[in-house]
Amino acid sequence: AQTVTQSQPEMSVQEAETVTLSCTYDTSENNYYLFWYKQPPSRQMILVIRQEAYKQQNATENRFSVNFQKAAKSFSLKISDSQLGDTAMYFCAFTPDNYGQNFVFGPGTRLSVLP
Amino acid sequence: DVKVTQSSRYLVKRTGEKVFLECVQDMDHENMFWYRQDPGLGLRLIYFSYDVKMKEKGDIPEGYSVSREKKERFSLILESASTNQTSMYLCASALVGYQGGELFFGEGSRLTVL
Numbered sequence: 001a002q003t004v005t006q007s008q009p010e011m012s013v014q015e016a017e018t019v020t021l022s023c024t025y026d027t028s029e030n031n032y033y034l035f036w037y038k039q040p041p042s043r044q045m046i047l048v049i050r051q052e053a054y055k056q057q058n059a060t061e062n063r064f065s066v067n068f069q070k071a072a073k074s075f076s077l078k079i080s081d082s083q084l085g086d087t088a089m090y091f092c093a094f095t096p097d098n099y100g101q102n103f104v105f106g107p108g109t110r111l112s113v114l115p
Numbered sequence: 116d117v118k119v120t121q122s123s124r125y126l127v128k129r130t131g132e133k134v135f136l137e138c139v140q141d142m143d144h145e146n147m148f149w150y151r152q153d154p155g156l157g158l159r160l161i162y163f164s165y166d167v168k169m170k171e172k173g174d175i176p177e178g179y180s181v182s183r184e185k186k187e188r189f190s191l192i193l194e195s196a197s198t199n200q201t202s203m204y205l206c207a208s209a210l211v212g213y214q215g216g217e218l219f220f221g222e223g224s225r226l227t228v229l
Contacts, residue, residue: 044119045205
């Protein structure tokens with residue numbers, strides 16, 4: 001069975017600083033997709049960043065970047081220049097294919113950005 | 116922009132009541148999902164549907180049923196609500212065959228069963 005682990009239930013960071021959220025996963029698949037989703041307080045969950053396993057280059061989206069280590073099955077999210085609006089629950093997720101059906105989520109990390 | 120709309124943001128029901136949670140998406144997605152979100156457990160799949168009238172059980176289907184009579188609408192039904200079903204319920208949709216299919220979520224329905 002595929003599993004996703006996020007070992008940090010809660011984190012905090014000062015505004016304008018950098019923070020890294022950890023995620024590890026377990027799968028026997030060779031190609032798959034990894035995601036970070038953000039759920040702000042009382043608002044809907046949105047996609048932050050996506051990584052395809054066969055691509056060696058780490059994905060980036062503005063202040064958000066990932067460190068994808070396929071051999072170690074690690075997929076961490078780095079947030080640079082943290083802003084108050086980054087305060088949210090962050091979920092790491094995995095899907096083994098592109099059929100849009102089989103998603104596995106981690107337990108989440110609650111990130112607080114402090115002024 | 117894809118929009119996934121859940122009918123109720125907050126509901127309070129009594130034990131034994133029948134509860135309907137409705138979800139509508141406007142992007143013609145084949146796949147729709149109901150997740151339950153609890154602190155420390157992340158999102159757990161209750162049911163998903165890949166076509167009209169088609170459904171598959173997820174990880175925690177007990178005590179729930181679903182209905183998909185139209186492509187855009189996916190309903191979650193609690194036949195007889197119990198206190199352990201107090202939770203946040205998230206609806207999502209995704210496009211079949213989209214490379215690394217992204218899930219689009221509704222705002223969630225927070226259900227309290229007394």
